Structures are given as structure tokens and as C-alpha cells.
Amino acid sequence: MKLNFNDCKILIVGDVMLDKYYFGKVERISPEAPVPIVNIVTEESRLGGASNVANNITSLGGQATLCGAIGHDFFGKEIERMAHRKGIKTDFVKTEQPTITKARVIGGRQQIVRIDYEQHLELPDKTREDFQTHLAELIQDSPTLVISDYGKGMISEKLCTFLIQTAKGHGTRVIVDPKGQNWKKYAGADLITPNVKELGDIIGHPVKNEDREIEEVALEIIHCYGLSALLVTRSEKGMSLISNQEILHIPTHSQEVFDVSGAGDTVVAALSLALTSGQEITNAIRIANVAAGVVVKKIGTATLSIEELNDNL
Template identity: 35%
Template sequence: MTLSAARLEELLRKIPQSRVFVLGDLMWDEYIRGDVTRISPEAPVPVLLGTSEDRTPGGAANVLKNLRDLKCKMGVLGTVGADENGVALQHELEKWGLGDGLQLIRLADRPTTIKTRFMARNQQLLRVDREKATAIDAATEEQLLKAFDQVIGAYQALIISDYDKGLLTPRVIAEVIARARKKKIFVAVDPQVKHFKQYVECDIMTPNEKEASEGVGLPFPQNDEDIINIAKQIRSTLKLPHLLVTRSQRGMAYFNDREVAFLPTVAREVFDVTGAGDTVITVYTAAICAGASHVEAMVLSNMAGGVVVGKLGTATVSAAELSAEIARPLPPLRIEAL
């Protein structure tokens, strides 16, 4: 298969026309930054002299943020706590131009999830999670599915962003996939190992190598043959037409019924992998909506992932950054029959 920069640029121009809905766990990503100059006299731990604090919507909202920065039409359905942090998260998302696409359910039985990272320059020292991650109850499932039915028909694709915070119960997973497929809506899943075998008949799943191997109970892959065997078992078990496995420094591998496509990563300095999976599934799905083949979508998402790991914190990629990547020499693509 021959890829051209002109074709990738054409797809990039069409991506803002993509209509993508996100279902998943919403939260705040909070950062406390500073410098470490001494060790505490109270315990053998560093003392962080705080210099700044900031926070940004995270979890499934980071997928949404990637869609926003690519100027896609977007919507989201998730839960927040009935607390000040939930109100603040709603107000922040309201600024993103979602309109009726913003569907939030407030839960009185849990706080809004917050992940707080303590950072000394570029080094994360500690993360503190404040959350209640038990499964939502049957009444909330009903409320969520009703809201889903009311809005999903306006979109081409559904991204399920699973952070294992209680929203995505077995019933919710099965129902939203079935209802989306009935409307011929493309379903992409960024999975959790805990729920791995519940995502039956989604259109594509995007695990990393660790998630892929653990999801089917096989050892971590050491070579291409290993990842091919893992992929065959995943696709057979979950009845997946497509599978994309992210492989860190080894790039990506895409699988369908006939072939596997291997794509190496673009060499660059890695600062932070936080949120890279969100960027990959976002760009992949938006590209499919824009008319890309699955291999073309892989190439664009590989470029996007390479950009965001070079940034600190939960980052996104812009169309301008993707265009700059397209202008560079394209990495070699290797396709093999299965």
C-alpha cells in the first residue's frame, strides 16, 4: 500500500467535519508543580516547594479535548459528583461549544474524581487519586442509557473511554455497543483489562501491548510473532473486525481478517506518555469518519501520539502539528498477510 502526504493532508482537512461522541469516565487532572531542594527532616522524602497549581478536564474529557482541538463536532456523556468540583467541571466543558452534546449525570453517592500529580520540574513525584470507583447502580444505568439514546443518532462514531471509575458496567457496555451498531455508528474502545472481554463486537479496540496480553491471559509480547498471536486471540474472542495495538517504542500494529500492518514509531524525545492513548483513539476515529482507510487512520494517529509524548502533562495535538508531521518523511509501513 502506498501512502502519500497529499492524501494525508486531504484527510486532515476533512477531519473537522467528523461527528464523534464520547462515553466514559470524567475527572479532573490536577498538577502541583515546584522544585525539590532538600529532603524532609521528618522522613526520607523530598520536600516540594510549590510554585504553581493548575488543573484540566481529564479521563474521557481528554478525548473530548483532542476532538475540540481538531475542531470536530463532538458530544460527551458521563457522570460527575454532586459537589463543587462537579459544578466546576461542567462549567469548564460548557465553554467548549458542546451545546446539547454535553450530557452529564450528577451522582450524590460519590465525589468528582480528581487525580493530583506532584511535579518537580519534569519529574512526577507522587499521584493522589480522590475517587469512588464502585459501579453505578441500576437506576443510574437506566438514566445513562436514556440520555445516550436521545443524542447518539447525531454522530458518526462513538469512543468509549474506560478509566474503570464505575460508569462502564457490563450492562452499559453491552447496551451502548448494540445500540450504536444498530444505527451503523462506528464504535472505538480504549479498554481497561478488567472489562476487556466485555467489549464484544465493537468496531475497533486500541489497547497497548500490556493491556492486550493481559486481556487474554498471555505473556507480554517479545516480538512480532507474539503480538500476532495475541491479536488473533483478541479478535476471535471479542469478534472484532479491527484491532490496533500501540507498542510504545516499537510503534503500532493494525490487524483485520486478512493482514497485519506494522508501523514504526517516529524517533523523538519522550517527556510524558500521560493521555497519549486518548490522542491515538481520537485521531484514529476522527480520520475514519473523514473517510480514511484503517491503515491511513493508523498512520495519522501514530503521528499524533508521537507529538503528544513530547509534551508535559495530558496534552493534545492540533491540525497544524499534524500537518507538520505529514511534511516529514513518512515512516516505512510493512504489511503482511495473515
């Protein structure tokens, strides 16, 4: 049976970013400093952060509504333009801070440097309260809410707690892509999707990418924060679903990993669509695992189509 996500509505709230790529050739070293000179041949803009989750959802045929903050600048306008062209509905707060942008210079197939434009976001109380009122209306019409936290300030404890409590009141499923050490704000979420490094960040020490250690740490975190389940993404070792009811380890689908940028966004997008379409959790995870296996073979923050996903399934 072929997957079809056309009727799946997902609300995404999180740190909206723009990814810029400058592709070029390296043929000599600068006489000014021992650094490569990159002769830029092409440049490209892609939706990043929470925007990449939304982009993956629409690429897979789902209906995405993206909420976050952008600046009164060219990069913010570029995100709006790209999102609308890709069929993503947007609801943005405009701030005085710059639109979060990551510019990568790539020589041949090697990333030479990344340049970041960002300031930690702090919404004024009145702005946040007005935004929350609007988000509450959107949550009512959304069977699934994705909170895409990149630690840039949009997903504050106040906003995150409000989102999860409001979603629970409307029977809306909540999936969180987490960041940082404050996991109190995620309490009540249905599923949280950390990678192995993020597990270590929250527990306070590095975690080995081994089944037994992943299980022990994940169960400790679930108990500590009163969570339902964790889906731990484990790079070349696939992913692990861990809850008090079940533990499931799924090996990676991809035999070739070229670039893991944005793979977590793809996992969250495919997972949210599969669950919204009525798939059981274990099958939804297998679908997300296959989706991630496709995008890691591509350069940078990439997406896949529903046809690619069905072919690989």
C-alpha cells in the same frame, strides 16, 4: 492535502476525570521523613480520562459530545467549566460519589507523588436506564461512538453492551479504548485499542513487545471474543493493526518520548476523527500515530492542534 475535521461529530462515553498538576522546585529533604519538600510554584487543571479524548477531538477541530458521571463537588464543576470553555458539549450524570481526580506533584521534571480521589462508580438501575434512553438519542446523530473505559465503573457490562448494540442498529462506528479483563462487553465493536500491558491482562500472562508475539496474542483475542480488529499501541515501537484480514506494523513517529500520559487518548481521538472524515483505516492509523508522536513530547495529559498535526504529517 490538509486535514480538516470541522464536520466530524464524535460521541464519547466513558470515565470522566480531572487531572491536577502541582509544579514546584525541590531544594531540600524534609526533616520529618526522608522525602523531598516540593515548593509549589504553579498549579494547573486538565481534562483527563474520557474528557481528554473529547479535549483532543475539539483541539483537532472536531465536534465532541462527552457523556459520563461527575460528583456534586468542586472538581465536577471545574470539569464542566473547562469542557464548555473548550467547546465540548457535555451530558453528565451527577452522583453522590466524588469526581474522579488525579493530583500529581512534580518537582523540577520529576513526578514526586500522585494523589487520587475516587470511588468505584455504580449507577443505580433507574439512573442507568434513564441515561441509556438519552444516549440512544445521541447515538442516532453520531457517525462515531468512542467508548473510553478506564475501569472506574461507568462502562459496566450492561451499559457497554447496550451502547454497542444500539450503535450497530444505527450504523454508528464503535471504537473502544479498553480496560480490565472482561472483554465480553466489547463484542461487536469495530476497533479496540489496547496497549501491550492490556493485551497481557486479557490473555492472562505478560506479552513481549515483539511483532510475532503481538500478532499471535491479538489474533487469539479476536477469535475468542468475536472482534473485528485490534489496534495495539506499542510505546516506542509504534502501533500494530491486527485483524483476520490484515496485519500492519507502523513504527513510532516520535524520536523523543517525554511523557506518555494521555497518549492513548490522543490516538483514539485522531483515529476516530480520521475515520469519520472518510480516511481508510491504514491511513487513519498513520495519522493517529503521528498525533501520538507529537503529544509524547509534552508534559502530562496534552493535546495538539490541527495545525501541529498537518505540519507533522
